[in-house]
Amino acid sequence: MNLNxxxxxxxDAHLDAVEKALAEAKCSRERRRGIVDDxxxxxxxxxxxxxxxxxxxxxxxxxxxxxxxxAYGESAGMPxxxxxxxxxxxxxxxxxxxxxxxxxxxxxxxxxxxxxxxxMAVVGFICIVGSIICSAAxxxxxxxxxxxxxxxxxxxxxxxxxVQVNGPERMGTATTASTAWAEPHPxxxxxxxxxxxxxxxxxxxxxxxxxxxxxxxxIRASRGALYGSGLALFDGLFYPLPLxxxxxxxxxxxxxxxxxxxxxxxxxxFLVRLIPATAR
Amino acid sequence: VAELADRxxxxxxxxxxxxxxxxAALRREELYGYQLLQRLASMNGLSLTESTLYPVLGxxxxxxxxxxxxxxxxxxxxxxxxxxxxxxxKRLAEMLAYWKQISASIDALAGGAGPTxxxxxxx
Numbered sequence: 068m069n070l071n072x073x074x075x076x077x078x079d080a081h082l083d084a085v086e087k088a089l090a091e092a093k094c095s096r097e098r099r100r101g102i103v104d105d106x107x108x109x110x111x112x113x114x115x116x117x118x119x120x121x122x123x124x125x126x127x128x129x130x131x132x133x134x135x136x137x138a139y140g141e142s143a144g145m146p147x148x149x150x151x152x153x154x155x156x157x158x159x160x161x162x163x164x165x166x167x168x169x170x171x172x173x174x175x176x177x178x179x180x181x182x183x184x185x186x187m188a189v190v191g192f193i194c195i196v197g198s199i200i201c202s203a204a205x206x207x208x209x210x211x212x213x214x215x216x217x218x219x220x221x222x223x224x225x226x227x228x229x230v231q232v233n234g235p236e237r238m239g240t241a242t243t244a245s246t247a248w249a250e251p252h253p254x255x256x257x258x259x260x261x262x263x264x265x266x267x268x269x270x271x272x273x274x275x276x277x278x279x280x281x282x283x284x285x286i287r288a289s290r291g292a293l294y295g296s297g298l299a300l301f302d303g304l305f306y307p308l309p310l311x312x313x314x315x316x317x318x319x320x321x322x323x324x325x326x327x328x329x330x331x332x333x334x335x336x337f338l339v340r341l342i343p344a345t346a347r
Numbered sequence: 348v349a350e351l352a353d354r355x356x357x358x359x360x361x362x363x364x365x366x367x368x369x370x371a372a373l374r375r376e377e378l379y380g381y382q383l384l385q386r387l388a389s390m391n392g393l394s395l396t397e398s399t400l401y402p403v404l405g406x407x408x409x410x411x412x413x414x415x416x417x418x419x420x421x422x423x424x425x426x427x428x429x430x431x432x433x434x435x436x437k438r439l440a441e442m443l444a445y446w447k448q449i450s451a452s453i454d455a456l457a458g459g460a461g462p463t464x465x466x467x468x469x470x
Contacts, residue, residue, distance in 0.1 A: 068422050089402075098405040101415070104427055105380035105401045111423030112381050134398035141398075 068115045073123050077130075082107055084136035092140040102139065185286050185295040191278030191302035198271030198306075205264030212257055272306045279303030361395075365403050366412075367446060368393050370431065370439040373413060377430035380404060404429055412438055 070078065082103050089099040113129045114121040279302025286296045315322045372378065372386050380401055388394040407413045412435035417425040431439065 070423075094402070094405075098402075098409070101405050101408070101427065102401040104424060105404065106397060107424050108379065108420060108426045109381035109384070109397060111420070115422035134396045138396070138398035139402065 068111065069120050070111075070114075071120070071122075074114075074121060074126050077123060077126055078107070078110060081110075081130055081136065085139050088136045088138075088140035106133075183293055185282045185293045185299060187278050187282035187285060188295040188299035188302060191275045191282055192298055194271045194275030194278060195302055195305050198268045198275060201264065201267035201271055205261075205268060208260055208264045212261070275302050276306050279305070365395065365399060366407065367439070367442045368395070369400070369403055369407065370412065370435055370442065373429055373431045373435070374439060377416075377428045379418075379426035379428045381426075383429065407435070411435075 085106060086099050086103050089102060090096075094102075110126075110129055110133070113132075114125055117125045117129075279299050282299035283296055283303055286293045286299055311322075368387060369383065372383055378386060380397070383404075384395065384397055384400055387400070404413065408415050408429070411432055413429045414432050416428050416430075418428055420426045
């Protein structure tokens with residue numbers, strides 16, 4: 068069947084409009100291409116039924132029987148069916164009939180809509196950064212307190228043993244130190260700030276590490292739907308790895324024993340899992 | 348407007364059955380898109396439009412329920428033939444089993460008989 072230039076241009080315009088509607092519906096490029104190829108094959112079949120050299124009027128008549136391009140946007144927005152257990156979300160390549168010349172479009176594998184970055188890994192990274200910032204703030208606070216004279220207030224969160232705190236009336240009388248260049252920090256605030264600046268980095272670090280490992284597990288389980296395993300590993304190892312190394316330096320013998328035991332347990336676990344799998 | 352609203356339930360019901368319809372149509376032979384469209388149109392109450400069918404075929408292929416191969420066409424661009432994969436056959440069997448169960452239950456409800464158990468369906 069021969070399509071003249073006008074018919075070809077009109078057909079291409081319709082297919083482009085369909086592809087645009089699909090793109091606006093966030094349909095992946097490869098799936099758009101598949102849909103447009105199916106549609107083009109249908110239109111050319113319908114045109115072929117009208118004669119060997121269809122006219123523009125034939126094409127217009129065919130197009131009026133078809134859905135408008137915007138209808139594809141609505142259909143493409145329908146949810147995906149759930150993948151079956153054990154199957155990959157990545158689409159298999161299209162087979163090309165041996166007699167047909169393989170076009171680049173046909174030869175390239177068609178992929179599912181793009182994978183998404185693991186949000187958990189990103190949040191974990193933010194926690195790690197937060198812990199670093201909190202650590203810096205803690206150091207700065209400690210440095211400031213160390214260089215600033217402290218009001219000797221009797222009000223403190225942790226009074227020394229044997230000292231009884233009777234009430235606020237003693238605060239004024241107990242204050243003995245002051246300088247011209249800085250206001251002294253009341254002891255209670257000093258302790259509150261120190262606790263906050265010390266707890267903050269620890270909480271953030273723990274949160275970042277836990278989120279990192281959770282994200283890594285989810286990324287592996289997602290079978291390609293999520294990415295960011297590098298970032299998740301970074302989150303998960305940022306504190307544990309240096310901490311482990313530090314422990315190895317401080318307590319070499321117990322750590323070697325601990326690592327050997329952990330290695331043996333891991334080895335046994337692998338054997339227990341591998342042997343039944345091999346037997347099957 | 349009332350007539351349109353009356354027809355809405357038909358399109359809603361059919362929307363839920365599109366995948367089952369397509370998989371069932373591909374059970375015995377491989378078909379290309381337009382062929383599949385004509386096959387469904389020839390069945391009473393199963394007609395689909397191309398803007399519904401082709402995105403569904405894309406999703407099914409993404410999910411590896413159907414496989415695609417391209418064959419040159421005498422009338423124009425290559426045709427994309429779809430066929431059921433083993434995973435697709437398994438899914439179709441599950442869907443058909445479920446369909447039969449709910450169909451029997453609805454028949455029983457409408458006919459006034461007791462409910463049919465749906466336990467174990469879709470597993």
